[in-house]
Amino acid sequence: MKKVDLPKKIPIFPLSNFIIFPKTTVPLNIFEPRYIEMINESMKSNKLIGMIQPKNSINNQSQPNLYDIGCLGKITSFKETEDGRYIIELKGLIRFEIIEEIKSDKKYREFEVNFQNFYQDFNEKKEELKFSDLELIFKDLKFKDFNSKLSILPILIISYLKLYFLINSLILFFFSVEL
Numbered sequence: 001m002k003k004v005d006l007p008k009k010i011p012i013f014p015l016s017n018f019i020i021f022p023k024t025t026v027p028l029n030i031f032e033p034r035y036i037e038m039i040n041e042s043m044k045s046n047k048l049i050g051m052i053q054p055k056n057s058i059n060n061q062s063q064p065n066l067y068d069i070g071c072l073g074k075i076t077s078f079k080e081t082e083d084g085r086y087i088i089e090l091k092g093l094i095r096f097e098i099i100e101e102i103k104s105d106k107k108y109r110e111f112e113v114n115f116q117n118f119y120q121d122f123n124e125k126k127e128e129l130k131f132s133d134l135e136l137i138f139k140d141l142k143f144k145d146f147n148s149k150l151s152i153l154p155i156l157i158i159s160y161l162k163l164y165f166l167i168n169s170l171i172l173f174f175f176s177v178e179l
Helices: 033-044 116-122 131-139 149-174
Strands: 009-014 025-030 048-052 069-080 086-102 109-114
Touching: 009 033, 025 033, 033 048, 033 069, 033 086, 048 086, 086 116
Parallel strands: 009 048
Antiparallel strands: 009 109, 025 086, 048 069, 069 086, 086 109
16 A cells, blocks of 8 residues: 555444454444444445554443544454454555544444555565564573473463463454454
8 A cells, every 4th residue: 555545534344352463453342323333334434443452441331532543444354254253464555643533324433544654564675574573582591400490481471472362363253352
């Protein structure tokens, strides 16, 4: 996507305890009617939505206060389930800053946004880190004294990170977070 193609207003999907970054892809389970509507509208146009964190995680608020910075994402995969939910994959493109909320009759929220401070997110420089890279990094941290309790630390950190990412992916896939 080019700078000139960035939208001035975007639909926003506020989600507690979840974040997307540029150049990352995440699965999302969409089930609330207002966000089903948002995805339908997005799929008819540019397939773009903004992800942002609410400032508080009180689940019964329909319009929570939001942080100022979020990430624009593009829907790269879409599947409708038998029970009417959508399973999508969202690829982070560029961060944005909220300027102001746009009043409308839509069930979901839309905001005027600015991308100017984040154009560097489009840089082609690859910064992907794989678990194999982490293993190589921590391999050098192992102590030669295998009786030491610290020699197991890098292995535990790698295992924890793998488990963390696996559990988060499963939770997003099988469970839904009510906003």
